[in-house]
Structures are given as structure tokens and as C-alpha cells.
Amino acid sequence: MGYKNRGGSGRIGADRGWQRDEPHPHASACVGVCKYLVASILILVASHVHASASSKDQALEKIMSAQSSADADQIVKIARQLADDISMAPRASPRVTAFVIGLFRKAETLKPETIQAEDARRIGRLYLSLSESYADVAIRYLERTANETADPEDRVALGNARMYVGDAEGARREYLAVSEKRPADPVIQVNLAMTERAMGDTAAAYRRLRQVLQSASSATVERAAVLALADIQMASRDPSAARLEVEKILRKWPNDPDAQAMMKKIQEKETRPAVKGRRGPAR
Numbered sequence: 415m416g417y418k419n420r421g422g423s424g425r426i427g428a429d430r431g432w433q434r435d436e437p438h439p440h441a442s443a444c445v446g447v448c449k450y451l452v453a454s455i456l457i458l459v460a461s462h463v464h465a466s467a468s469s470k471d472q473a474l475e476k477i478m479s480a481q482s483s484a485d486a487d488q489i490v491k492i493a494r495q496l497a498d499d500i501s502m503a504p505r506a507s508p509r510v511t512a513f514v515i516g517l518f519r520k521a522e523t524l525k526p527e528t529i530q531a532e533d534a535r536r537i538g539r540l541y542l543s544l545s546e547s548y549a550d551v552a553i554r555y556l557e558r559t560a561n562e563t564a565d566p567e568d569r570v571a572l573g574n575a576r577m578y579v580g581d582a583e584g585a586r587r588e589y590l591a592v593s594e595k596r597p598a599d600p601v602i603q604v605n606l607a608m609t610e611r612a613m614g615d616t617a618a619a620y621r622r623l624r625q626v627l628q629s630a631s632s633a634t635v636e637r638a639a640v641l642a643l644a645d646i647q648m649a650s651r652d653p654s655a656a657r658l659e660v661e662k663i664l665r666k667w668p669n670d671p672d673a674q675a676m677m678k679k680i681q682e683k684e685t686r687p688a689v690k691g692r693r694g695p696a697r
Contacts (some may be wrong), residue, residue, distance in 0.1 A: 477656040480517050486525035490533060493517035497536040500543075511544050530564040539571060542578075549578035566592040573605060582612035600626045600635040608641055616646050637663055637670070643677055 479490040492602040496514045518537050522529045529537075538555035541548035556572040559565075573588030586609040603626045610619035623639045623646070630636040633649050640659050647656035663673040668687050 474484045484526045486521040489517055489521040490528045513538050529560050535559040546578045549575045584607050604638050653680045656680050
């Protein structure tokens with residue numbers, strides 16, 4: 415979803431001393447990965463809590479095989495299997511995710527044609543799961559996937575990535591393309607509302623979110639819409655209204671981390687002393 419991507423804020427993270435249009439140093443399988451190999455193997459095996467001993471051995475064998483191979487087709491095959499394992503894991507290690515990205519990038523360097531549309535999808539989504547700071551890199555892969563497939567979810571992922579780099583208009587185009595096929599999809603409507611909010615049309619965003627809440631059929635959609643409404647109300651300097659929305663979430667899910675974080679912001683806003691003599695920007 416555009417509003418939150420598995421707990422992300424939808425904003426680009428701070429610069430970490432490397433160029434974001436290049437893979438993170440940990441994501442390179444060609445340079446410097448050996449020192450992380452043993453730790454990555456242990457983390458990967460530990461992340462498969464329910465895996466049998468034989469499957470753990472197989473994972474270890476796959477990683478070592480890919481590390482030593484110069485066969486791009488074989489590397490991609492292994493990377494696909496590991497990427498699919500990561501997508502099914504409840505919580506994947508960032509280091510392992512970076513390692514798998516590195517395998518794809520290694521294969522791409524050795525033989526670019528081995529990277530198919532479904533691989534571009536995997537790479538793009540792995541980058542986004544690693545950090546929203548990689549959104550600009552992810553876009554390169556997700557654009558290819560969206561253009562070569564008819565899967566609406568690829569457009570949604572591309573729209574999310576565009577939101578993370580601040581391209582609300584571009585994200586809106588992607589969501590609208592999906593909305594034409596799935597006009598009643600509440601997730602897409604929430605995402606569209608967030609693009610409207612980012613583009614300054616808070617009234618349209620507010621109306622759309624209220625419409626979503628009137629017909630919300632799942633807790634996930636309700637939660638996203640309510641938090642989005644609270645975000646709009648905070649931006650409109652109405653913390654009391656935002657509090658009412660967030661309290662709805664906390665009554666149902668008292669330990670929701672995003673709702674707790676939003677409530678903390680609301681409380682800080684409510685207790686912050688008003689600045690006297692300043693009713694508008696200096697002219």
C-alpha cells in the first residue's frame with residue numbers, strides 16, 4: 415500500500431554515504447560478500463524456524479553454490495529460490511535480502527538477458543523491502559516489470575516506489591491505471607488519497623478516505639484509511655480530530671506501533687505552547 419510499506423514512513427531515509435542509484439555495498443555479490451557469507455548463512459537458516467534439517471542443508475548448499483559459480487543461469491535459478499523464500503518468511507534478514515539482490519546483480523553483470531520480467535519484479539520488491547531509500551533503484555526494475563506484465567500488483571508496487579521518491583503525480587498515474595480495472599479496490603483508493611494529499615488536494619483526499627471507510631470490509635483497509643485521515647488532520651493543524659481517529663485504532667489494536675507513534679505526535683502537538691505574535695509566514 416502506498417501509505418505504509420510494511421511499516422515504512424513513505425519517505426526517503428537519510429543519506430548513508432553511498433550513491434542510491436547504485437546497489438548498497440552489502441548488495442554486491444562480486445565484491446566484499448565473502449566476509450558476510452557465514453553470517454548470512456546462519457541468519458538465513460535461523461529465519462526458517464520450521465525448516466527441517468535437510469532443508470537447512472539445502473539452503474546452505476544453494477548459497478555456497480551461487481557464491482562460487484560463474485554460470486549466470488545457475489546463479490539466477492538459486493537467487494529466484496532464495497528470493498521466493500524471503501517473500502514467504504515472516505521476517506527476513508536485511509543482510510540476507512541484500513545478499514540475494516547481489517546474486518541477481520552478479521548474474522545481470524555476467525549475462526544481462528538472464529534477468530526476466532519476473533526477476534525484475536523480485537529485485538524491485540527486494541530493494542523496497544530492504545529500505546525505502548532504495549526506491550529509485552527499485553523503480554528501474556519495477557518499470558520493466560509493469561511494462562512487460564499485465565499484473566496490476568506490479569503497477570501498485572511501482573506506484574509505491576514513486577511515492578517513496580516524492581513523485582506523487584507519477585504514483586497517481588500508476589494507481590489510476592489499476593483503478594480502471596479495479597475501481598472498487600479500497601487499497602487503491604487509499605493510495606490515491608495519499609497521492610492527493612501529497613499533491614496538496616487534502617479535501618479530495620479526505621472525501622476519498624471517508625468513502626473508503628463507509629464500505630471498508632477488512633481491518634487492514636480500515637486501519638490504513640484511519641491513519642491516513644489522522645495524517646491529513648495533523649497536516650491541517652487539527653490534532654483533536656486526529657486524536658479521535660487514532661483512538662479508534664488503539665481501541666481495537668492497543669499495541670499498533672503506527673497508531674502509537676501517531677498518538678505521540680498528536681500529544682506533542684497538543685502540549686506544544688503556541689507561538690505568540692506569529693500567525694503567518696514572515697513577509
